[in-house]
Amino acid sequence: MTTKRHLIIGMHLVVNGEGKKGALIDEQIAFAKRAEAAKLDFVFKADYLIAHPELIAKMKGTVGLDPSFLMATVARETKQIGLVTTVSTSFNPPYIIARQLQSLNWISEGRLGWNLVTSIDGASNFSNELMPSSEERYAKASECKDVVQRLWHSNPFEILEANGDLEKIKELVKPINHDGEYFHVKGPLNIPMHPAGDIPLFQAGASDIGRQFAAAVSNAIFAATPDIEVGIELRNDLRKRAVELGRSADDMRLLPGLYFFIGDTYEEALEMHRKAHEHLTIERRYIALESVIGMDIRHLALMDCVTANMLPPENQKVRSKTHAHLVRRYIIENEPTVEELLERPEVIGSAHLVAIGAPQDIVNQIVKFYEKGAMDGFIAVPGGPAKSLDLFFSDVIPNLVERGLFRADYEGSTLRSHLGLDV
Ligand SMILES: Cc1cc2nc3c(=O)[nH]c(=O)nc-3n(C[C@H](O)[C@H](O)[C@H](O)COP(=O)(O)O)c2cc1C
Known part of the structure; x- marks a missing residue:
């Protein structure tokens, strides 16, 4: 097994639709298959529990499915690529989160990742008028994440070998008896843990308290870093915090969003960007x-x-x-x-790094960010028309492979393996 570190590349499953209306499930599956053919680490889906007119406008007639259901479908149509779904800890009870994510991990045979968000909006759909403060959201997130992980471990994989031996089952499947500030959960979970091991945790949110949380618990952070200085500062800070918390600096992978517009020339790409806005x-x-x-x-x-x-x-x-x-x-x-x-x-977008240009310009930008320590990889967010995405797959990824910065093939078939978590 090679252990050389390379870029980690995820792809936000955003289909443009270009005039088509509806859920576009076939298009999303085809997109995930392309990402798998390019050996990307994972496909990713964000999620918001509100129907804001601005969000609806952005979707241009496409239907935003619950990402976990979408990933269940994608899982059965792909074999190796990781699948990262978004679930908010502000609105879902931990027993349900633990069960649904563990189910998805079985459905995908160990390819699941959890993007744990505390959410910006949505309280009014969950019996509250206002969103709780950021401190309270993170306190709840921290407790929720602990309960979810303990529930996963409360029903270990070995149970499948118990063959109806009641004594063995009682020995292995244990309640967690959690009695905390936000949750009271007895357990155990009603689904065993997949043998792939702990589901990798992604986190998004980079306030002081968000960073501390990410540095303590997450394997990767999806970040908004519109320029290189922000990326360098955030990555150094997260690595420092991880070490102070007794982890290794490399346990933390900073993955900025890369919002890309790729044309044959810079001018063509710039025009794509102008049209999109x-x-x-x-x-x-x-x-x-x-x-x-x-x-x-x-x-x-x-x-x-x-x-x-x-x-x-x-x-x-x-x-x-x-x-x-x-x-x-x-x-x-x-x-x-x-x-x-x-x-x-x-101001006008999600504060991601905006990459506009010919394929070589995009590669240069990625290489610069990586070499200067502003990223460990990125989550690609397609912004332009189909041509822009075609050039990403046909030119940008092969160029990164040629430079030895990205894998030519998968070495395993779990998300933990792609992220190098088991070496
Ligand atoms: C890059 C990025 C992506 C995010 N994606 C989501 C998302 O998909 N769904 C969601 O509810 N919140 C999302 N959030 C919001 C965070 O979960 C968090 O609630 C918010 O950033 C406030 O935390 P902070 O004070 O640490 O920034 C995202 C935040 C960032 C920075």
Whole structure:
């Protein structure tokens, strides 16, 4: 077995549809098969438990399925690629999470990963008016994750060898008797653990408390790092925190979102990017800025500079501290014009690294981030038309393989094996 570290590459299963309406299950399966043919580590699906008009607009007539059900279908149509589903700890009871994820791990034969999110929105659909504070969400996430993992271990794989031996079953399958601040769960779980071992944990959210949580428990973090400095700072900080918590720095893999637009030329790719955002009127950009940091700049002219002293106080309640911090940082460091600010991915998108260009430009950008220590890999988020995705598979990935930065073939068939967690 080779242990050389290489890029970890996941793919967000976002189908463009290009005019088609509906759930596009066949397209998503075909997409996952392409990702598997390219030997990517995993396909990934984010999830939000609200029907916000902005989110609906973004989906352009496609139907957002519950990602865990989608992954169950994808699992039976693929053989080796990892499958990372998103489940929020703010809204689901741990027994259900543990059972559903362990079921998916059996359905996929050990290829599952859990993207554990604390969610930005959705409380009003779960008997609460407001979202709990970020501190409370992470406290609940921490307890929930512990309960889920203990439940997995409460019914070990060895039970399948017990052959109806009641004494052996009683010895192996044990209650967890959890009595905590948020949850009271007796256990044991009603499904045994898959022999692949613990399901890898992904986490998203990079506030101070989010980082501490990620450094303590996760195997990978899905991050919003719009530029290289943010990536380097976040990766160094996570690695340092992991070591302080008694883990190894390499236990932590930083995977920024890479929102890509690839054309034959830079100009073609730039045009793809422009088209993808042309529906965003200036008013929608103002609203986006307001929702991220609570600042209204409509009174300024487009060429006016936005400066640090205009920022609202930092201690106000925001939806995501990660995203608010990124926008504040950009303003403080760059004093941009209103026009520049309203173009930024932190304002109009998910704050991912935006990669625009010909295949070679994209490869160069990835290599630079990797070599400078701003990423351990990335989650590719397709932004452009079908051609952009075609070039990603036909040119970008083979180029990374040629450079020895990515695998030419799988060495195993579990997500733990792809991520190098068992070496
Ligand atoms: C890159 C990234 C991806 C995220 N994906 C999701 C998601 O799919 N579903 C969700 O409910 N929340 C998602 N979140 C929100 C986080 O789970 C978290 O609630 C939020 O970022 C607030 O935590 P923070 O204060 O540490 O930033 C995401 C956050 C980031 C930064």
